[in-house]
Amino acid sequence: MIWKFFKEYRLWYSLYAIMSALYFLMFYLYRLPLSYFINSLILNLTLLILVTIWQYHKFKQKLNILHHFIYVEELKELRSPSERSYQDLIAKLKDKESEESFAAKAEMEEWQSLIKMWSHQMKVPISALSLMAQTDHLESNEVQQQLMKLQNYLDSLLTYMKFSQNKDDFRFEEVSVSSLIREIIKKYRITFLAKNLSVTIQGDWLLKTDKKWLSFALSQVLDNAIKYSKNNGSIDILITDSSITVADKGIGILDEDLPRLFEEGFTGYNGHKHQKATGLGLYMTKKILENLNLTIEISSQIDKGTDVIISKTTKDNDDKP
Incomplete structure (x- = not known):
């Protein structure tokens, strides 16, 4: 001393x-x-x-x-100007530490809630597969459909983890939107057949974009269209040189849910009723499309269907004299 x-x-x-x-x-x-x-x-x-x-x-x-000392108030006995300055600095550091601790705790609770939700969803196809195995009713199409659900849930979880870590691995190249959508439909063919859904694709768009991330965004849109379409329904896809429209004739979305569809964790009435939504698909889709300089809009009517429009971001960057 x-x-x-x-x-x-x-x-x-x-x-x-x-x-x-x-x-x-x-x-x-x-x-x-x-x-x-x-x-x-x-x-x-x-x-x-x-x-x-x-x-x-x-x-x-x-x-x-x-x-x-534990609390900054205990330092009040130190009265010199420099010591007062140190007290202010310590107070700011402790406030910042508290904020970071609170944010970390909130993030941890969010992840725990997310994992619980995903685990609950994955139990459904697992239970279905288990029941089929126990009753020896292992139909090929039904097994593939349940396995596809599991794969989609895992892919979405991994994508969300990567997305939440802000990893920018975009690689832009010229992509045929029509060909990309056909690949996605081929991936979901079992689900289309299970609900006897028909799909039409018109037009094409040679878009300079990241194929992997655009594929994920379109997969989320098509997955929702399939989920909420009625049996024997149809999905129409119209592609122009500046937009993609995915229209289904499904159960539709409530008007009060439309403004919140892109909020993180929001599932809405359909998600609660049918227990098919994590509340992250459209949230990630919007964020990814924004990074790809694209926008997404949704319009819907109950029992008439939903239209999803993905288009170029309009930029008014022209300088005016």
Whole structure:
């Protein structure tokens, strides 16, 4: 503790020693009586010792406070301007730490809720497969359909994890939207057949974009169209050189749910009723499309169907004179 004290105030003690040496040199050079210098030195040293004892006591108290304080209010005994500045800095750091801790806790709770929700959804196809195995009714199409559901849930979870970590791995290339949609439909063919859905595709769009991420976004849109389509229904896809429209004739979406469809975690009435939504598909779709300079709009009517329109982002960047 003593060594720390002298290390803290070494500049002042060094200055005192230098000043004393200079005064001695002046007395010596001008042949002044050294007894005056010695008496002055003794008096100054006495004062210095007393001040040192008092200052050391304050220094020791300050270190004890700093070593054991928990709340910033405990530092109020430190009153010098620099110590007040340190208090303000510590308060800001503790506030920032509290905010980060709260954010981390909220994120952890969100992930726990998400995992529980995904686990609950994955139990449905697993239970279906288990029941088919127990009853020896392992129909090929039904097994493939349940396995596809599991794969889609896992793909969505992994994509969300990657998406939430803000990993920008976009690679733009020229993509035929019509060919990409046909690949996605081929992937979902078992589900189309299970609900006896027909699909029509008109037009094409050679779009410079990231094929993988656009495929994920379109898969989410088509997956929703399939989920909420009625048996023996149809899905019409119209592609122009600036937009993609996916129209189904399914159960539709409530008007009050439309403004919140792209909110993270929002499932809406259909998602609750049919237990088919995680509330993340459209949220991720919108964010991904924004990164691809595309927009998404949804219009719907109950029992008449839903139209999803993906189009180029309009930019009014022309400078006006």
